[in-house]
Amino acid sequence: MLQNDASCNVYPKIGTAMSLPALNQDEIKFVHEAARFLDNPGFAMRAMNLLGQPIDALQKKLPASVQDKIGGLVQKALQTALVAAIKTVPAKSEKPTNWRDAVESSKKSGRIHTATVAVTGAVGGLFGLLALPVELPLSTTMMLRGISDVAGHWGMDLDDPNVQLQCLYVFTLGSTQSPSDDENDSAYLGSRIAFEQIIRSASTYMAKKSAKEILRAIDTGAAPALMKVIARIARSFELALTEKVLAESVPIVGAVGGATINALFCDYFGQAARYHFGLLHLEKNHGREHVQAEFANARLIKKATRV
Template sequence: MNELALRVQDHPQDMADLQRAVALLEAPTLTARMANVVGAPLEFAVRKLPNAVSSRIQSVTEAALYKAAQAALLTMDRTQPGKRASPRLHKLAAAASGAVGGAGGLMTLAIELPLSTTIIMRAVADIARSEGFDLNDFATRQACLEVFALGGNSGKDDASETGYYMTRGFTTELMRHFSAELAGSAVKGHGLGLGIGPKEAGKWLAKIVEKVAARFGVVVSEKFAAQAVPVIGAVAGATLNTMFVSYYQDMARGHFIVRRLEKTYGFEPVRLAYQSLAGHMQG
C-alpha cells in the first residue's frame, strides 16, 4: 500500500475525494458523449472536413483560448479562495451561446467559440477557487489552462501521451523550458497578474495556449462536425455546449481535487494512489 493510502486511512474524506477525482477524470471522453448525442461516430465526419476548414477551426480555437485566458482569468473575483462554485449558471450561459451558434457554420463558430470558451474558462476558474486555489497564483492559472488539454489528444502526440498525468506532463515540460527566462524576471508591471512583467506574461500565455489549443482544437472540430450533421441545428448546439461546459467542469473538479491533495501529501504519493484507483476501475 502506498504512502498516501497509509496516511489517508486517518483522513477518509481525502480518500473519498481522490476516488471522486479518479471517477471524473477517467469517465468516458467528450468525443464519446457527443457521438451519443449525434447518434454516430464523429471520426468520419471530422475526416470529411476540408483541410482549409480544419485549419480555420484550429486558428479560431487558439485565438478563442487566448482571449478567454485574458478575459476570464482577469475578471474573476480572486479574493475568495474556497468560495462555493456556481456550475449551473455556467451551463445555462453555455446553452444560450450554443443555441445562437447552432447551425451557422464556420462564420458563427468564430463568434460563438470565443464566448463559449470564456464561459468554460470562468467555470474552470470558479471550481479552482472553490477548491481553495488562489487565482492570483501563477500555478493556478497554468492549471486552469491545463484543463482544456484534458478533452482530446493532438494528432501529433506520441501514443504514450495519454492519461491524466501524461497530459499534465506536457505543460510541466513546457514550463521547465520557460522557467529560466522567468527566473530572471523582476516582479513588476501588471501583465496577467502572475507576478511577472507584461512581456514575460504574454510569452508564457502564447506558449501554453499554443500547446493546449492543439488538444482543445480536436474536440472543437468534433463539435463543429457534429453540428454540421443534418437536422441537428440550434437544439444540438445548445445541448453540445451544455455538454462541453459540463465535461470541463468535471475535468476541472477532478484536476483541482488532485492538485489539492498533492499539496498535502506530495506529488508522487498521489500519482501512485491515483493510478492504483484507476487500475481498479478499468479491471
C-alpha cells in the first residue's frame, strides 16, 4: 500500500538501499520511461513540432519589451500559485493501494487539469500577449493544483511544505536548459541536486510558520529562503513560458491553437509531475541509489541504441 507519511521525506537518505527490496519489472519500466521523458528536450520541442516552425525563427518575432516583462510576470504568477496552494490544500483522499493504480490515477488526474487549462489558452489565443498578465497567474495556479493532485496520488502529504515546494519545482522541468553542460550527466538529476538545498531551507522556514505568516512573508518579501527558491524556479519556468508565448504568437494559432498550446503545456507538466513524484516514491521504498542507478542505466541503454 502506498504510504502517506506525515514527515513525507521526499529526499530519502543515501545509504539505505541495500536493506530495501529491489525494483520489480513494472517499476523498472516506469524508471526507464521517466528517464526518456525527463532527460529529453521539454515543452518547446513538442510545440514546435506541432506548429512546424523552429524556435529560433519565432524568437525573432517576440518584442524585446515582452521578453523583459515575462520575468516579472512569471515570479508573480508562481507566488500567486503558491499562495493559492497554501490557502486551499486539497482534502486528503484515499490513496491507491498498489503500484499500477498509482500510475493510472496520476495519469487521469493530469488529463483532467489539462482540459481545464486549455480554456485559458483559448483566451490567450484570442487576445494574444495582452492577455498574459491575466492568463498566466490563472493557468499557473490551475497547473499547480494539477501537479499537487498528481503528488497526492503518489502518497505525498500536501500539508508538508517540502511537498508544496516540490510541486512548484516541477515547473523547472519544462525547459531545454540543463544545469549541466556534460551530455553524459542527467539534466533531471542534476537539476534536483541544484535545487535540493534551497528547497530544504525554504521548507524548514515554512514548517516553523503558520499559513498566515507564510502568506504575509510572500506578500512582503520578508522570507529570504522562500523568495530565493521561488526566484530560482521562476528563472527556469520563464524559459519554458517564453517558448509557450512564442508558440502562441504564431499568426495562425488563434483561440483554437491557443487552447491546444496551453493543453500541451499543461499536459507536459502533468507528465513531469507523474514521473518526478513517482521516482521520489520509488526512492523512498527502494532506496535512492537503486532508483537512480536504474535511471542512469536507462540513459546508457538509450545512448547505446544511438550508436
